Amino acid sequence: MTNPVSHAIELVDIRKAYGDVVAVDGVSLAIAHGEFFSLLGPSGCGKTTTLRVIAGFATLDAGDVRLGGVSTTHVPPHRRDVNTVFQQYALFPHMTVEENVGFGLRVRKASRSDIRAAVGDALDMVRLHGCEGRRPTELSGGQQQRVALARALVNRPSVLLLDEPLAALDLKLRQEMRDELKRLQREVGITFVYVTHDQDEAMALSDRMAVMNGGRVEQVGPGPDVYEHPSNRFVADFIGATNFVPVQVLSVDAGVALTQTVGVGAARLRAQARVHLAPGERSTLSVRPEHVRLVPRSEPTGDANGLAGTVADRTYLGATVEYRVRVGDEAELVVVEPTGGGSGQVQPGADVSVLWSVGDSWLLSD
Numbered sequence: 212m213t214n215p216v217s218h219a220i221e222l223v224d225i226r227k228a229y230g231d232v233v234a235v236d237g238v239s240l241a242i243a244h245g246e247f248f249s250l251l252g253p254s255g256c257g258k259t260t261t262l263r264v265i266a267g268f269a270t271l272d273a274g275d276v277r278l279g280g281v282s283t284t285h286v287p288p289h290r291r292d293v294n295t296v297f298q299q300y301a302l303f304p305h306m307t308v309e310e311n312v313g314f315g316l317r318v319r320k321a322s323r324s325d326i327r328a329a330v331g332d333a334l335d336m337v338r339l340h341g342c343e344g345r346r347p348t349e350l351s352g353g354q355q356q357r358v359a360l361a362r363a364l365v366n367r368p369s370v371l372l373l374d375e376p377l378a379a380l381d382l383k384l385r386q387e388m389r390d391e392l393k394r395l396q397r398e399v400g401i402t403f404v405y406v407t408h409d410q411d412e413a414m415a416l417s418d419r420m421a422v423m424n425g426g427r428v429e430q431v432g433p434g435p436d437v438y439e440h441p442s443n444r445f446v447a448d449f450i451g452a453t454n455f456v457p458v459q460v461l462s463v464d465a466g467v468a469l470t471q472t473v474g475v476g477a478a479r480l481r482a483q484a485r486v487h488l489a490p491g492e493r494s495t496l497s498v499r500p501e502h503v504r505l506v507p508r509s510e511p512t513g514d515a516n517g518l519a520g521t522v523a524d525r526t527y528l529g530a531t532v533e534y535r536v537r538v539g540d541e542a543e544l545v546v547v548e549p550t551g552g553g554s555g556q557v558q559p560g561a562d563v564s565v566l567w568s569v570g571d572s573w574l575l576s577d
């Protein structure tokens with residue numbers, strides 16, 4: 212029996228080691244029905260292992276995987292209502308598109324007319340009508356990826372696991388397929404668990420994401436939340452570019468800390484303090500490059516939050532201009548401004564003030 216209020220997937224303190232290597236180390240997650248959920252993290256952090264555990268291809272050392280509220284401890288992979296699309300999508304080269312997509316149904320001895328109808332529906336979903344008779348070698352990379360998706364969708368699983376499905380495609384195609392995937396997931400309403408190490412992809416696609424590192428989950432939340440409020444240094448660094456300034460806490464009042472920089476001049480900076488910090492403690496202040504602005508040093512800054520520096524480098528990137536600003540002896544801050552806006556005239560060598568709002572800067576735990 213499926214519990215109607217249950218989650219599509221619950222990982223309860225799961226652990227999986229391969230010999231001495233702990234691939235997944237105490238991960239707990241609850242993924243809602245119909246959610247587009249991403250596992251995001253660097254190579255080797257345990258993303259594929261987590262998918263394999265959900266699918267039942269890898270056995271757990273500890274913890275439990277629940278699908279629709281039901282423990283899967285004794286449920287073999289082929290009895291789980293889950294399909295997987297692997298990075299190497301491994302289409303059968305000697306079969307046509309239609310045969311590839313219908314393969315699973317033929318194995319399960321579905322009737323010829325049922326297979327035809329289901330394959331037709333699946334090819335509709337991935338917009339591949341007219342290609343039924345072709346073989347994989349006669350398709351583009353993006354089309355092959357669609358066949359792999361159709362082959363998984365034809366079974367109408369309640370959960371679809373996707374392991375870096377777009378990694379083999381070039382950038383343009385990857386962006387197109389990204390939009391397709393999002394549309395498809397909305398249309399079919401299936402729960403997607405999507406593995407990627409590409410933060411843009413995770414940001415564009417997911418309702419929520421889990422950022423993983425060394426077999427553990429560092430943070431879970433909607434993309435904008437994770438980006439705007441990274442809970443620690445690893446997440447801030449992994450999700451988008453950010454500036455770090457080492458500081459010492461002087462005082463904390465109503466969630467805002469007054470700090471003193473360490474090693475980069477002796478400026479006083481205010482920042483939001485979400486983590487618990489006591490006066491005297493060392494911390495790291497984080498501020499995104501797009502939240503920092505440059506003004507010539509000669510202009511008064513009032514009591515604005517910021518540091519004095521010298522522009523070391525200016526790089527034109529089309530839509531934006533990126534500045535590297537040297538502050539203190541060895542620290543550098545990156546500032547990104549829209550081209551034509553902000554301080555477009557500032558050249559390397561210029562003495563500047565680098566300013567940002569207190570609300571755009573955060574103290575992080577390490």
Ligand SMILES: Nc1ncnc2c1ncn2[C@@H]1O[C@H](COP(=O)(O)OP(=O)(O)OP(=O)(O)O)[C@@H](O)[C@H]1O
Nearest residue numbers: 229232233234253254255256257258259260261408
């Ligand atoms: N079959 C295996 N035998 C031994 N070690 C393994 C095995 N599979 C994975 N590992 C190890 O477990 C850790 C996690 O691997 P996993 O494949 O889950 O990482 P990943 O996040 O998917 O990485 P990538 O982004 O490179 O695909 C790594 O250290 C890896 O070397």
Ligand SMILES: [Mg+2]
Nearest residue numbers: 258259260374
């Ligand atoms: Mg992997």
